[in-house]
Amino acid sequence: MSEPTDTAVPAIDEILERTRVVSLPMATRFRGVDHREAALIEGPEGWAEFSPFLEYDAPEAATWLAAALDFAWRPQPRARRDRVGVNATVPAVSAAEVPDVLARFDGCRTAKVKVAERGQTLADDVARVRAVRDALGPEGRIRVDANGGWNVDEAEHAAHALSEFDLEYIEQPCATVEELAQIRERLTDWGIPIAADESVRRADDPLAVARAGAADILVIKAQPLGGVRRALAIVAEAGLPAVVSSALDTSVGLAQGAALAAALPELDYDCGLGTAALLAADVAEPRLAPLGGEIPAGRVVPAAALLDEHAASAEREAWWHARIRAAHTHLTG
Incomplete structure (x- = not known):
C-alpha cells in the first residue's frame, strides 16, 4: 500500500478497508445523545479517529477526515512532554x-x-x-x-x-x-x-x-x-x-x-x-x-474484542462509509 506525500490523500477504497465503525454507550447523556458513534481508521502510522458530529455536512466533515488521515498516515510533530x-x-x-x-x-x-x-x-x-x-x-x-x-x-x-x-x-x-x-x-x-x-x-x-x-x-x-x-x-x-x-x-x-x-x-x-x-x-x-x-x-x-463488541450495525456502518466517501470527495475535488 502506498504512503501519501505530505499533500496526497489515500484512495477511498484503502481508507474504507482500514475502517471500523463503533457505537459506544454514554455514561451520561451529552449533546443530546446517549451513544457516541465513531469511525476508526488504521493507517501506516497507527490508528486515528473520524467522528464529526452527526449534523455536520461534508465540507465541515472533510476537515475532520483530513485530520484522521494525517494522524494515521504521517509521523507527528515532536512531543515536548509525555x-x-x-x-x-x-x-x-x-x-x-x-x-x-x-x-x-x-x-x-x-x-x-x-x-x-x-x-x-x-x-x-x-x-x-x-x-x-x-x-x-x-x-x-x-x-x-x-x-x-x-x-x-x-x-x-x-x-x-x-x-x-x-x-x-x-x-x-x-x-x-x-x-x-x-x-x-x-x-x-x-x-x-x-x-x-x-x-x-x-x-x-x-x-x-x-x-x-x-x-x-x-x-x-x-x-x-x-x-x-x-x-x-x-x-x-x-x-x-x-x-x-x-x-x-x-x-x-x-x-x-x-x-x-x-x-x-x-x-x-x-x-x-x-x-x-x-x-x-x-x-x-x-x-x-x-x-x-x-x-x-x-x-x-x-x-480487537472491543471493536467487535461495540461494532455499529450494518446500516450505521454503511452510513459512515457514505459519509467518509462524501468527505473524501470534498478533500480530493
Whole structure:
C-alpha cells in the first residue's frame, strides 16, 4: 500500500478497508445523545479517529477526515512532554449529580462545567457550578462553557452571577466574534478571561477571533482543525495561550488530542482530554481516562474484542462509509 506525500490523500477504497465503525454507550447523556458513534481508521502510522458530529455536512466533515488521515498516515510533530494534565467535564446535570460525575475523573483538580443549556435557567447553572466548587474546594479550578448560548447582555449577567466561584475563564459565552469582543471588554474589570472554541474550530477563518481581540485563550481540537500540524500553526499565528480539548472522542481520538497537547511549546492549562470518563464503554483496554489528573501522550491501539463488541450495525456502518466517501470527495475535488 502506498504512503501519501505530505499533500496526497489515500484512495477511498484503502481508507474504507482500514475502517471500523463503533457505537459506544454514554455514561451520561451529552449533546443530546446517549451513544457516541465513531469511525476508526488504521493507517501506516497507527490508528486515528473520524467522528464529526452527526449534523455536520461534508465540507465541515472533510476537515475532520483530513485530520484522521494525517494522524494515521504521517509521523507527528515532536512531543515536548509525555503526560498531559486534564480537566473533568461536567455536563448540564443537576447539582445533585455533580459528585458522581466528578468521581469518574481521577485526580482532576480542574472542572469544565456546561452552562446555558436549552430548557434550563441561570439558577440551574449557578447551582451546578456551586456544587462543583463545593466538591473541588477553594483550590480547584472551574471554567464554564456556554457553547455560544448567550447574547452579550445574558453573558454579562451570567458572568456576574457566577463570579463568586472564581472562574478560570468562560468558554464561548456568545456565538459570534463581534459578541465575544463586546463581552470581553465588558468583563475586563472583573478579571474573567474569555476563551474561544466554536469561533475557532467552526470558523472559515480561525484566526479572526485573535485579530479582533475577542478572546484571551484559544480552545483547540485536533479533529475539527485538520490535524495536529494545522492546529499548532493556528496557535503559533494567533499568539494566544491554548487549551486542547476533545469532541467526545474514543480513546483513539483522545490520543490524537494528547499528541497535539504534547507538541505545544507551552501548555499552561489543563486540557479537555479526559472525556473517556463520560463513556460507559470504549475501544481500548485500559481506556485513556484520567489517572491522577493526567493522561499519557502516546498512540492508542484499540482492542480487537472491543471493536467487535461495540461494532455499529450494518446500516450505521454503511452510513459512515457514505459519509467518509462524501468527505473524501470534498478533500480530493
